[in-house]
Amino acid sequence: xxxxxxxxxxxxxxxxxxxxxxxxxxxxxxxxxxxxxxxxxxxxxxxxxxxxxxxxxxxxxxxxxxxxxxxxxxxxxxxxxxxxxxxxxxxxxxxxxxxxxxxxxxxxxxxxxxxxxxxxxxxxxxxxxxxxxxxxxxxxxxxxxxxxxxxxxxxxxxxxxxxxxxxxxxxxxxxxxxxxxxxxxxxxxxxxxxxxxxxxxxxxxxxxxxxxxxxxxxxxxxxxxxxxxxxxxxxxxxxxxxxxxxxxxxxxxxxxxxxxxxxxxxxxxxxxxxxxxxxxxxxxxxxxxx
Amino acid sequence: xxxxxxxxxxxxxxxxxxxxxxxxxxxxxxxxxxxxxxxxxxxxxxxxxxxxxxxxxxxxxxxxxxxxxxxxxxxxxxxxxxxxxxxxxxxxxxxxxxxxxxxxxxxxxxxxxxxxxxxxxxxxxxxxxxxxxxxxxxxxxxxxxxxxxxxxxxxxxxxxxxxxxxxxxxxxxxxxxxxxxxxxxxxxxxxxxxxxxxxxxxxxxxxxxxxxxxxxxxxxxxxxxxxxxxxxxxxxxxxx
Numbered sequence: 359x360x361x362x363x364x365x366x367x368x369x370x371x372x373x374x375x376x377x378x379x380x381x382x383x384x385x386x387x388x389x390x391x392x393x394x395x396x397x398x399x400x401x402x403x404x405x406x407x408x409x410x411x412x413x414x415x416x417x418x419x420x421x422x423x424x425x426x427x428x429x430x431x432x433x434x435x436x437x438x439x440x441x442x443x444x445x446x447x448x449x450x451x452x453x454x455x456x457x458x459x460x461x462x463x464x465x466x467x468x469x470x471x472x473x474x475x476x477x478x479x480x481x482x483x484x485x486x487x488x489x490x491x492x493x494x495x496x497x498x499x500x501x502x503x504x505x506x507x508x509x510x511x512x513x514x515x516x517x518x519x520x521x522x523x524x525x526x527x528x529x530x531x532x533x534x535x536x537x538x539x540x541x542x543x544x545x546x547x548x549x550x551x552x553x554x555x556x557x558x559x560x561x562x563x564x565x566x567x568x569x570x571x572x573x574x575x576x577x578x579x580x581x582x583x584x585x586x587x588x589x590x591x592x593x594x595x596x597x598x599x600x601x602x603x604x605x606x607x608x609x610x611x612x613x614x615x616x617x618x619x620x621x622x623x624x625x626x627x628x629x630x631x632x633x634x635x636x637x638x639x640x641x642x643x644x645x646x647x648x
Numbered sequence: 649x650x651x652x653x654x655x656x657x658x659x660x661x662x663x664x665x666x667x668x669x670x671x672x673x674x675x676x677x678x679x680x681x682x683x684x685x686x687x688x689x690x691x692x693x694x695x696x697x698x699x700x701x702x703x704x705x706x707x708x709x710x711x712x713x714x715x716x717x718x719x720x721x722x723x724x725x726x727x728x729x730x731x732x733x734x735x736x737x738x739x740x741x742x743x744x745x746x747x748x749x750x751x752x753x754x755x756x757x758x759x760x761x762x763x764x765x766x767x768x769x770x771x772x773x774x775x776x777x778x779x780x781x782x783x784x785x786x787x788x789x790x791x792x793x794x795x796x797x798x799x800x801x802x803x804x805x806x807x808x809x810x811x812x813x814x815x816x817x818x819x820x821x822x823x824x825x826x827x828x829x830x831x832x833x834x835x836x837x838x839x840x841x842x843x844x845x846x847x848x849x850x851x852x853x854x855x856x857x858x859x860x861x862x863x864x865x866x867x868x869x870x871x872x873x874x875x876x877x878x879x880x881x882x883x884x885x886x887x888x
Contacts, residue, residue: 527747534740541700541734542752543726543804 363496365617366610371502371571373609374509378564379582380589381516381601382557388533388596389553391452392445395459396437397561398583399466404433404562405574406470409479422484422566430563437558438551445554446547463579471576481569501570508567512560513602520598529553533596585612588631594641603643652714653678653839654699654730654808659708661691661698668694669705672865674858676808678713681830681840683854683871685847685885690860692843693735696812699841700732701725712808729757729807733814735843737797741786745777748785748796749803756805762836770799773829791822798829809833812843827853847885851875859884 383397407429411420420428440462448454482488487501520526531539532546540546565574572578585608593604608627615626634642654676661669669691676682686692697703699710701722709718717725731752740748749767758764771778774795780788785796794814801809811830815823831853834840844850850857851871859867861884867874 524750527743527751530743530747531740531751534742535738537702537722538734538738538740539751540722541702541726541732542800543723543754544751545723 360496364498365613367498367502369610369613370606371505371609372613373606374506375564375568375571376585376589376608377509377602377605378512378567379561380586380593380605381512381598382553382560383586384590384593384595384597384601385529385553386557387590389529389536390445390550391450392455393452393459394554394557395456395583396440396463396466397557397586398579398581399463400433400437400558400561401565401568401582402470402574402579403436403466404429404565405481405569405572405578406474406479406565407432407562408566409481409569409574410474412481422481426563426566429566430559433562433565434555434559437561438555440558441551441554446550463583467576467579474574476576478573478575479569480573481566483570505567505571509605513598516598525549525552585627588627590641591631592634592642594643597641597643600641600643604641607642651678652676652711653680654841655709655711656695656699657709657711659695659698659705659710661694661703661705661708663694663703668863669698670863671708672860672863673708674865674868676839676841677856678839679837680855681834681842681853682856682858683847683850684841684843684858684860685845685850686860686866687885688845689862691863692860693812694863695860696732696734696810696841696843699725699810700730726804727754729804731801731804731806731809733794733797733801733809733811735812735816737790737793739785739788739793739796739800741784743785744782745785745788745796746781748800752800752803754804757807758805764805765802767803770802773832774799791818791825794818794822794826795829798826802833806838808839808841810841810843813845814842815844815846815849823849845885 379397379401383394386392386394408425411425411428412422444458445455448458483501487504489500490497491500491503520529528539528544529549531544532549536546589601589604589608592607593600611627611630612623615623619626652675657673659669659672660667672691672695674682684692684695694703698705701720701724704719709716711717712728712730717728740751743751746767749770756764763769771781776792777795777799780792785793788796798814814826814830818826827849830840830842834853842850842854851874854871857867857869857871857874858865866884
């Protein structure tokens, strides 16, 4: 019983992390039609930067949350720069975008290996969240519960931003009909930079939030990217709710798959993706942004 | 003629290899309504796309109140006071009616002493939109979407309003409503290009008429002169 409960909590936790990672991926794809294969790299760079701040860089040491926020901001800037300097020149050329983002992700992986070496870096859970909560007979790690809470808070904040602000309405208009959005005067290219930066920043933040659970290691980027892809394909691109539900579903599939059918973990993960792509290409939850 | 609000000069435009506009020139006078007529595929919509910056012309120039805007991106042309009611309406389907209006809102160029367009003034003009302000635009009827597309264009408080077949696919009664709206807008002093396939709708309301035929300007005249002369337009417009 406890085994199943714990597996469930782990699945939801992992789903929460995946949501932070894939919400940006989905928005970027929905708005800009760019399959951003550096998204896993953003996750990893966020984790490396955060762990460095945590360990004391440039003569001062940050606490966990400050490190997570600052690394997220830095990754957001990196993402915005990449959009401005590289991807903007490739507007509408999807194959070129795929190749460029794939190439950049390999280059980032090399740079990280050079900077942080090949050994995994473990990040300890933030102060005060190292303990456990006891619910009846079951015991849950406090930090994992916190991750779920963070994901929910971010989901609500993103939803409010998209649904209740003029900026959000402009982003949705840009997803609906980018040409017409420009004709009514919306500066879609500026939205692209904002959304790309936001998506990258969220991925970087997720990297640091995930670090106490996953640790940081070379190859983390390529472990995470396919998961984000599966989430977005299951959930439908450009859909926040789809990303959220897709993340939880993938969290379950991944964790249960690894626990029950470890030798088939990828099979169990990618089979639904293949089926959805073939049978329901708009995603399980439709193509709408809500 | 009054000062020119919008001038297309010697426009050559292509979709891929197909040469859709060939040395097209015409002028929209300030405060006037120009009816742009032509058969399907004559190049009317292409003229609109060139005017709003969606299709940069290969050669020729577009001027707005005497200032060149030829290769500016659509958002810059919008900021200079051009608004489009596009063919097929193209409202933002997953936005509510109100959001459709809000994303297009700008201070713009409301005339002297005129009340600027806001969501409230648009709702006053189209009460049916007011009732549906919280509904997703995708669920509106064709006529309501057309009203929304017009309202969205007005929210920018434009100086030049381009309307691409606003009567398309609408019931006759709704068409009459839309034409009444256009008449009101004209009376408010807005400079308007009205694209239509049917000359009947346009002749009553337009000051000037331009007829396109196979990507070229075939006729430039005033509506009054064309009516008086009873020119045979069938060769350009088909039989009506």
